[in-house]
Amino acid sequence: DVELVESGGGLVQPGGSLRLSCAASGFTFSSYGMSWVRQAPGKGLEWVSAITGIGYTYYADSVKGRFTISRDNSNNTLYLQMNSLRADDTAVYYCARDRLRTIAVAGVFDPWGQGTLVTVSS
């Protein structure tokens, strides 16, 4: 079965850094685009960042220059390095796989991981 397991969330002070990980299993990781999507408490879904199977990256304007997405295809792991964190970055961060097996990012997300909570507060 396809499984995505996020880790690395926690409490961090404003201006701090955090690195999220998403361990993937049950599929050929390198053949799929992957994304991070976040959800602030009580709010809707916000796409954050995406990466193609070969490492081409995309970012939402709200995180551009602060967040870096990367992947390790040999270890089937997706990462999100988050720097200069702000209170409005507080959210559950989900990793999500593209529905289609394509080297690009198709942008239809299925499945999703369980999420990891990031809280930015002093």
Added chain:
Amino acid sequence: DIQMAQSPSSLSASVGDRVTITCRASQDITNYLAWYQQKPGKVPKLLIYAASILQSGVPSRFSGSGSGTDFTLTISSLQPEDVATYYCQKYNHAPWTFGQGTKVEIK
């Protein structure tokens, strides 16, 4: 960037009712539109892609339609297990923007 607007933001309907949620894109996205369901406390789940194609395993009471800028998600006969927030999302190109969500409750 293309914006996605859903309406209504919430609705309350009776079991068995037909429920319709609309999603409007600020520019033509042809049929690059997906719908997701998020039940309370749960992870989002893909319902429909390409505006009208049901994801495997999704009950047939769900359907999607539309193209260009105007789209609808219809639940033909609302069931208690359909209580959730529904999101549309465009995916023609980055950024892959979601609508603000529509919360569906049982009356």
